[in-house]
Amino acid sequence: MSLISTLQTELDQMAAAGTLKRELLMKSPQGAVVDVEGFGDVIMLTSNNYLGLADHPAIVEASEKGERDYGYGLASVRFICGTQTIHRKLEERIARFFGTEDTILYGSCWNANEGLFQTIAQEQDAIISDELNHASIIDGVRLAKAKKERYKNRDMADLRRALEATRDSRNKVIVTDGVFSMEGSLAPLPEIVDLAAEYEAFLVVDDSHATGVLGNTGRGTGEELGVFDKIDAHTSTLGKALGGSHGGFTTGPKTLIDYLRQRSRPYLFSNTLPPAVVMGSIAAFDLLENDPSFLTRLRENTTYFRQQLTAKGVNVREGIHPIVPIIIGDTAKAIAISAELLTRGVYVSGFGFPVVPQGAARLRCQISAAHTRDHLDRAIDAIVEVGRKFEVVG
Numbered sequence: 471m472s473l474i475s476t477l478q479t480e481l482d483q484m485a486a487a488g489t490l491k492r493e494l495l496m497k498s499p500q501g502a503v504v505d506v507e508g509f510g511d512v513i514m515l516t517s518n519n520y521l522g523l524a525d526h527p528a529i530v531e532a533s534e535k536g537e538r539d540y541g542y543g544l545a546s547v548r549f550i551c552g553t554q555t556i557h558r559k560l561e562e563r564i565a566r567f568f569g570t571e572d573t574i575l576y577g578s579c580w581n582a583n584e585g586l587f588q589t590i591a592q593e594q595d596a597i598i599s600d601e602l603n604h605a606s607i608i609d610g611v612r613l614a615k616a617k618k619e620r621y622k623n624r625d626m627a628d629l630r631r632a633l634e635a636t637r638d639s640r641n642k643v644i645v646t647d648g649v650f651s652m653e654g655s656l657a658p659l660p661e662i663v664d665l666a667a668e669y670e671a672f673l674v675v676d677d678s679h680a681t682g683v684l685g686n687t688g689r690g691t692g693e694e695l696g697v698f699d700k701i702d703a704h705t706s707t708l709g710k711a712l713g714g715s716h717g718g719f720t721t722g723p724k725t726l727i728d729y730l731r732q733r734s735r736p737y738l739f740s741n742t743l744p745p746a747v748v749m750g751s752i753a754a755f756d757l758l759e760n761d762p763s764f765l766t767r768l769r770e771n772t773t774y775f776r777q778q779l780t781a782k783g784v785n786v787r788e789g790i791h792p793i794v795p796i797i798i799g800d801t802a803k804a805i806a807i808s809a810e811l812l813t814r815g816v817y818v819s820g821f822g823f824p825v826v827p828q829g830a831a832r833l834r835c836q837i838s839a840a841h842t843r844d845h846l847d848r849a850i851d852a853i854v855e856v857g858r859k860f861e862v863v864g
């Protein structure tokens with residue numbers, strides 16, 4: 471049992487250091503207010519349910535219909551007997567939304583990233599990746615045999631250095647998150663697009679926190695920054711703004727997607743998305759494309775929340791994204807504030823070192839279109855009160 475005792479020792483160390491993650495049990499669907507065991511109804515201020523679609527009746531109904539008409543599961547990967555008409559319909563729908571030639575679905579965006587870089591970049595090639603990219607990109611890039619270069623977060627001089635360092639590679643792939651999830655900051659896509667053109671690199675943007683969130687029509691960071699059609703390929707998730715269930719995709723040129731269908735390992739060797747999720751996701755795109763009020767409410771709520779907190783002296787990291795980090799500094803304090811907020815009816819996560827740099831511990835608030843003004847006001851009051859008690863708000 472030496473393995474188990476090694477693992478137990480590490481768990482004990484995490485507990486002693488206060489870094490053990492605990493999972494709260496919710497007894498209700500995801501939403502603006504959730505019922506948490508032991509705490510009752512609390513305002514949810516820390517989910518990726520940006521458009522508030524996680525419990526939307528139209529999506530639940532579409533998903534139930536998916537199950538009734540197409541069954542619970544396919545018991546197969548896509549290429550054996552796991553592709554239904556609705557899988558192609560969703561892929562075509564996503565391609566239309568992004569204005570791309572085709573889309574390939576995966577079980578998650580994690581899988582999309584895991585299945586992209588090792589498939590398209592070989593020894594002669596290079597992958598150039600922002601240092602703060604999501605873990606799925608980091609792991610996905612690790613699996614590739616290509617030369618790897620990391621550049622400092624959003625640092626264009628360092629991206630140029632990395633491109634120079636890989637000048638002799640056959641093909642170069644630049645990959646960046648559209649939005650960095652601990653900061654709520656946007657990748658400087660106009661500059662990245664220019665550098666990609668100058669060095670003839672293929673640009674991939676993982677827009678998991680921006681699809682259905684940023685841009686006038688929810689097409690993401692590229693749309694927000696005016697360079698949407700200059701991005702060669704996107705990966706993104708169906709598990710955040712678009713209903714929050716499961717699934718991910720890569721969308722881009724037909725040749726890329728055709729190739730991934732032949733060679734991408736998580737696509738070839740992992741089960742197809744269930745019909746309920748596929749139909750629910752199509753309904754999510756219907757809502758996003760036909761009803762601009764979700765995006766309008768999300769934008770208004772985000773602006774209001776950011777402005778009110780700043781006016782009340784809370785140290786909010788500047789930006790436009792519904793991820794609103796409140797910088798606390800000390801990790802133990804951030805965790806204690808988060809715990810106290812929960813007892814006051816506000817559910818918001820605290821993140822400390824090593825997830826964020828030493829001394830930059832924070833509460834990560836996330837705003838949803840489902841929040842009412844009353845939810846936001848109550849959350850703001852609680853944050854200010856608890857912040858004063860812990861002497862992080864003046």
Ligand SMILES: Cc1ncc(COP(=O)(O)O)c(C=O)c1O
Pocket residue numbers: 577578579580581604606647651676677678679706707708709716717718
């Ligand atoms: C930038 C980014 N990429 C990928 C993922 C993974 O998405 P999924 O939950 O669909 O695997 C996340 C989720 O946190 C993310 O933030």
